[in-house]
Amino acid sequence: MKKVKLTELAFARSGDKGDVSNIGLMAKTKNIYNFLLTALTPERIKEYFGGMVKGQVEIYPVPHLDSLEIILRQALGGGATCSLRFDQTGKSMGPVLLGMQMLVSEELLEEARAADENIKKQFGVC
Amino acid sequence: MKKVVIGSGSAFWGDIFEPALEMAQSGEVQYMGFDHLAELTMAILNRMKAKNPEAGYVPDIIPWTKRLLPVTQKNGIKMITDAGGANPVQAALEVTKVIKELNLAPMKLGVVSGDDILPYINDIRAQGWKFKNLDTGEEDIDSIADRIAAANAYIGADHIIKELKNGADMIICGRVSDNALYVGPIMHEFGWDFSDQYIDRIAAAVTVGHIIECSACVSGGMSNMWKLSERPWDIGFPIAEFYENGDAVITKTSGSGGIVNSWTVKEHLLYEIIDPANYLMPDGIGDFTALQLHDEGRNRVKVTNMKGKKRPDTLKVCIGFKDGFIGEGLIYFPSPDALAKARWAEKWLRERFKKLGINFRELRIDYMGVNMLHGEAAEIEDRDYNEIGLRIAGRTNTYKEAEAVRREATHLWTMGPVGSSFGVPMNVRPVIALWPSLVPRDAVKIESQLMEVS
Numbered sequence: 089m090k091k092v093k094l095t096e097l098a099f100a101r102s103g104d105k106g107d108v109s110n111i112g113l114m115a116k117t118k119n120i121y122n123f124l125l126t127a128l129t130p131e132r133i134k135e136y137f138g139g140m141v142k143g144q145v146e147i148y149p150v151p152h153l154d155s156l157e158i159i160l161r162q163a164l165g166g167g168a169t170c171s172l173r174f175d176q177t178g179k180s181m182g183p184v185l186l187g188m189q190m191l192v193s194e195e196l197l198e199e200a201r202a203a204d205e206n207i208k209k210q211f212g213v214c
Numbered sequence: 215m216k217k218v219v220i221g222s223g224s225a226f227w228g229d230i231f232e233p234a235l236e237m238a239q240s241g242e243v244q245y246m247g248f249d250h251l252a253e254l255t256m257a258i259l260n261r262m263k264a265k266n267p268e269a270g271y272v273p274d275i276i277p278w279t280k281r282l283l284p285v286t287q288k289n290g291i292k293m294i295t296d297a298g299g300a301n302p303v304q305a306a307l308e309v310t311k312v313i314k315e316l317n318l319a320p321m322k323l324g325v326v327s328g329d330d331i332l333p334y335i336n337d338i339r340a341q342g343w344k345f346k347n348l349d350t351g352e353e354d355i356d357s358i359a360d361r362i363a364a365a366n367a368y369i370g371a372d373h374i375i376k377e378l379k380n381g382a383d384m385i386i387c388g389r390v391s392d393n394a395l396y397v398g399p400i401m402h403e404f405g406w407d408f409s410d411q412y413i414d415r416i417a418a419a420v421t422v423g424h425i426i427e428c429s430a431c432v433s434g435g436m437s438n439m440w441k442l443s444e445r446p447w448d449i450g451f452p453i454a455e456f457y458e459n460g461d462a463v464i465t466k467t468s469g470s471g472g473i474v475n476s477w478t479v480k481e482h483l484l485y486e487i488i489d490p491a492n493y494l495m496p497d498g499i500g501d502f503t504a505l506q507l508h509d510e511g512r513n514r515v516k517v518t519n520m521k522g523k524k525r526p527d528t529l530k531v532c533i534g535f536k537d538g539f540i541g542e543g544l545i546y547f548p549s550p551d552a553l554a555k556a557r558w559a560e561k562w563l564r565e566r567f568k569k570l571g572i573n574f575r576e577l578r579i580d581y582m583g584v585n586m587l588h589g590e591a592a593e594i595e596d597r598d599y600n601e602i603g604l605r606i607a608g609r610t611n612t613y614k615e616a617e618a619v620r621r622e623a624t625h626l627w628t629m630g631p632v633g634s635s636f637g638v639p640m641n642v643r644p645v646i647a648l649w650p651s652l653v654p655r656d657a658v659k660i661e662s663q664l665m666e667v668s
Contacts, residue, residue: 089245097266099477099481100438101436101438101481101484101485101662103485103486104486105486105487105488106348106349106648106650107348108350110451110484110486110487110488111487112480112481112483112485113486114438114480114481114484120416129392136591137590137591138590138591139589139590140332140590140591141588145614146289147476148489148490150484150490150502150503151478151503152504152506152634153483153484153502153507153564155480156485157326157484157487157489157490159488165578166647167256167349167647167648168253169253169254169358169534169538169645169646169648170540170609170645170647172540172577172578172607172608172609173607174580174582174587174607175587178434180587183589184587184591184592186588187588187591187592196589204571206498207439207442207477209444210475210509211439211442211473211475211477212442213378213444214440
């Protein structure tokens with residue numbers, strides 16, 4: 089097993105809906121998606137963000153997209169128009185989540201790195 | 215198979231202009247949707263209209279149509295815009311002036327209004343509707359009723375479809391849902407109505423609208439693919455080829471920069487939604503959990519198996535109300551001892567605020583470069599930083615107190631530790647808080663008209 093940051097295993101992008109911060113977490117492969125389904129729990133995510141998330145955390149699985157929709161309630165200081173946070177719309181919440189430490193097997197980590205290489209090969213500028 | 219080709223020309227008031235013009239010039243689309251409104255925008259536009267009855271639309275519509283209409287006329291492209299804001303009729307009159315000034319061919323402008331429920335919100339309340347707050351669960355709007363600055367329903371595509379049927383060459387709306395700017399032309403072209411047989415295909419249009427409505431956000435903007443985005447300064451806006459069977463291809467203007475692939479589409483499908491199985495829009499409910507994405511070659515993604523549910527009986531309504539003021543300040547500290555200087559300054563400010571007796575609803579002091587974005591998710595490392603900024607933000611009930619917060623932050627400029635650096639002072643801003651709610655669909659008095667300009 090290896091300790092890595094979540095950024096090795098998934099992509100993330102976040103935005104806002106009122107006082108809800110939502111994070112789209114996209115696993116780099118199907119196996120990683122299945123791993124994240126059990127490794128990430130609402131409790132763990134809420135604890136990671138500390139006082140930033142005052143409400144409930146919900147996780148919606150999106151299996152066809154190998155992704156999780158993570159909902160953080162009361163997480164943006166009342167919502168963009170009243171928030172005292174510099175990042176009023178919570179764009180940084182996704183990338184911040186990618187800093188979470190994960191314990192993964194060497195195999196999954198290999199798979200993630202191969203996926204990164206494939207993306208570069210398939211979509212990189214020639 | 216018949217298809218409709220529709221592109222996104224704008225995602226917010228102030229969006230970059232050239233990609234819209236380049237898309238129009240390419241002639242690759244039949245329709246272009248332009249969104250200029252955000253939750254706060256309606257309150258701002260309402261205030262403009264209160265000061266001047268001939269204002270309240272998004273002023274960009276004038277310079278934009280001046281440059282776009284000659285091109286869209288030549289290429290037969292219809293524009294659907296929500297730049298009408300709080301005054302769609304006046305916006306249409308301004309576009310009329312542009313058409314005449316530039317000696318363009320005659321045009322029919324469809325104008326959709328009636329999303330503003332503020333004039334008759336008390337009639338709806340009198341019938342027993344309480345406007346429960348969807349975020350906080352508060353049952354009744356009573357506590358803010360005397361502070362409402364705007365109340366707009368996110369209306370659907372019905373009247374966009376109606377005026378397209380009447381032959382409109384351009385549609386100017388107020389607060390329609392961003393999504394309807396795309397669903398409208400798709401439903402019109404295929405002759406669909408809201409009957410049960412079209413539920414999944416309308417849900418597909420809702421889904422595709424969601425994918426492209428944020429302009430560059432699906433073609434390389436804000437993306438995890440940022441390193442792979444080609445000539446990002448030449449970014450192209452997204453285009454959807456929507457097929458009659460409810461499948462679609464997402465692409466972008468030929469020859470433009472940026473990137474469209476299954477990852478950028480995935481990013482955007484998951485962006486700013488709550489339940490991916492129930493993406494609620496006025497024209498239908500998208501279910502993103504069944505659909506499939508396939509990379510179909512460079513910058514082309516096919517989306518299949520889109521499904522959903524029938525449109526809801528209620529419309530979302532966004533009520534903005536006045537709720538205090540925010541005073542802010544910024545100051546930067548260089549090494550040596552940047553962190554210690556920032557801590558010293560925080561202490562100085564807190565003592566000053568105490569001495570002045572400022573009554574805060576909330577006070578927040580962040581260390582820029584250390585924990586401003588990461589908050590409690592990051593530990594503060596005790597090391598010698600090159601520089602650390604201090605950001606001070608306080609929310610108060612009165613303007614006077616918010617102004618005092620701003621002033622105290624500027625006093626640190628001359629009273630802080632050696633090297634304290636500052637830029638331009640900031641302004642106090644009024645807070646328009648949002649009260650998200652629902653309103654019965656049939657309580658909203660939507661109207662539309664066709665303006666013929668010859």
